[in-house]
Amino acid sequence: MTELFEYEVGGRKFLLDKGKAKEAFEAKRVICGRNSPEFNVMPLKYNWAYEIYRDMEANHWLPQEVPMYDDIRQWNDDRFLSDRERNIIRVGIGYFCSAEGIVGDCAQTIIRENLTAPELKLAVGRHVQEENIHTESLLYMISSLRINPHEVSALFLSMPSVIKKNQTITKHLPKLRRELDLTQTENKQLFAKTIFGITQIMEGTQFFGLFLPILHLQREGKMPGMGQMFRYTMRDESNHIELGRKLFLALLEENPDILTPTFKQELIQFMRDGIESEVSFVDDLLPQPIAGLSPDEIKRFVRYNANRRLMALGWEPIDDGKGKFIMDNPFPWSAEAIYLKKNENFFETTVTEYGKLSNLQEVKSEEELFEGIEV
Numbered sequence: 001m002t003e004l005f006e007y008e009v010g011g012r013k014f015l016l017d018k019g020k021a022k023e024a025f026e027a028k029r030v031i032c033g034r035n036s037p038e039f040n041v042m043p044l045k046y047n048w049a050y051e052i053y054r055d056m057e058a059n060h061w062l063p064q065e066v067p068m069y070d071d072i073r074q075w076n077d078d079r080f081l082s083d084r085e086r087n088i089i090r091v092g093i094g095y096f097c098s099a100e101g102i103v104g105d106c107a108q109t110i111i112r113e114n115l116t117a118p119e120l121k122l123a124v125g126r127h128v129q130e131e132n133i134h135t136e137s138l139l140y141m142i143s144s145l146r147i148n149p150h151e152v153s154a155l156f157l158s159m160p161s162v163i164k165k166n167q168t169i170t171k172h173l174p175k176l177r178r179e180l181d182l183t184q185t186e187n188k189q190l191f192a193k194t195i196f197g198i199t200q201i202m203e204g205t206q207f208f209g210l211f212l213p214i215l216h217l218q219r220e221g222k223m224p225g226m227g228q229m230f231r232y233t234m235r236d237e238s239n240h241i242e243l244g245r246k247l248f249l250a251l252l253e254e255n256p257d258i259l260t261p262t263f264k265q266e267l268i269q270f271m272r273d274g275i276e277s278e279v280s281f282v283d284d285l286l287p288q289p290i291a292g293l294s295p296d297e298i299k300r301f302v303r304y305n306a307n308r309r310l311m312a313l314g315w316e317p318i319d320d321g322k323g324k325f326i327m328d329n330p331f332p333w334s335a336e337a338i339y340l341k342k343n344e345n346f347f348e349t350t351v352t353e354y355g356k357l358s359n360l361q362e363v364k365s366e367e368e369l370f371e372g373i374e375v
């Protein structure tokens with residue numbers, strides 16, 4: 001006889017078949033687990049993935065909710081913006097048009113496709129959707145400011161540091177697509193490297209080098225709508241970084257053959273390359289300081305973010321090449337800029353409040369879940 005039990009998560013209750021639920025739970029793996037069309041999202045094994053998913057959902061935003069009237073006025077008036085500041089904006093739009101595409105494509109066709117537990121696929125699917133929203137926000141900026149996207153791309157691609165910065169990531173990205181044999185250690189390492197490269201180096205370190213000058217402009221009262229969209233984007237990126245970190249750690253935990261000392265060194269060198277290409281990009285972006293913002297400080301900010309990512313994995317920080325470890329945020333205000341709430345929006349807009357979706361309750365541990373069940 002089928003024995004049912006009540007499973008509760010996020011305020012929702014499910015009646016699950018005990019035997020089937022336990023079987024589904026035990027067959028869940030980050031990779032190489034059960035990958036069937038049967039219902040097996042619940043019970044959750046990777047609770048954190050569902051929590052991040054709900055959090056991402058609660059942060060939902062739409063570019064057209066943010067007005068750009070002031071931005072348009074400022075963009076066309078030399079009293080508000082200098083050419084150097086306009087250049088930052090053009091390069092910012094150009095870079096993110098390309099980078100959001102690289103991240104979205106890898107998250108969808110490499111990371112999501114090779115995961116097997118459904119709650120992980122759900123969370124990474126949302127990550128991909130947020131990259132689409134970021135792309136949509138860039139289209140909205142291009143259209144509002146009447147920027148020629150081909151000119152922006154050309155400007156962006158003419159900078160050797162940008163080419164190097166993108167190649168640092170893409171040259172390491174494996175040709176991992178569907179149906180690759182992920183039982184082989186070498187392939188598992190390539191998969192781990194993709195997660196690390198996309199979420200910890202690109203989103204977690206390199207993006208911040210360019211977010212910062214744009215947020216700085218917003219703090220100075222310049223390009224407020226654009227700044228607001230970048231703040232929403234950064235908040236999303238914080239979730240992508242955390243999702244990637246947890247995914248990476250769960251993958252390593254289930255597959256102890258991945259993290260050999262040599263492979264760990266390879267990943268740390270990957271991060272070093274990512275930092276160095278970002279530092280040369282900052283030199284090209286900002287050859288001289290603009291008011292209140294020096295290139296050296298942005299470089300320190302990049303190194304600080306890289307060290308945060310490494311330490312969050314339980315790894316050692318990297319020195320700045322002169323024996324110094326950058327552990328403090330040179331721009332403490334940037335943390336506040338990311339952790340905004342939707343209702344902090346200072347524009348008079350019709351803002352939908354999605355925050356109520358995030359009241360996810362504590363989920364049960366495995367022991368609590370299958371207490372007294374024998375299969």
Ligand SMILES: [Fe+2]
Nearest residue numbers: 100130131134
């Ligand atoms: Fe993004």
Ligand SMILES: [Fe+2]
Nearest residue numbers: 103203237240
């Ligand atoms: Fe992202």
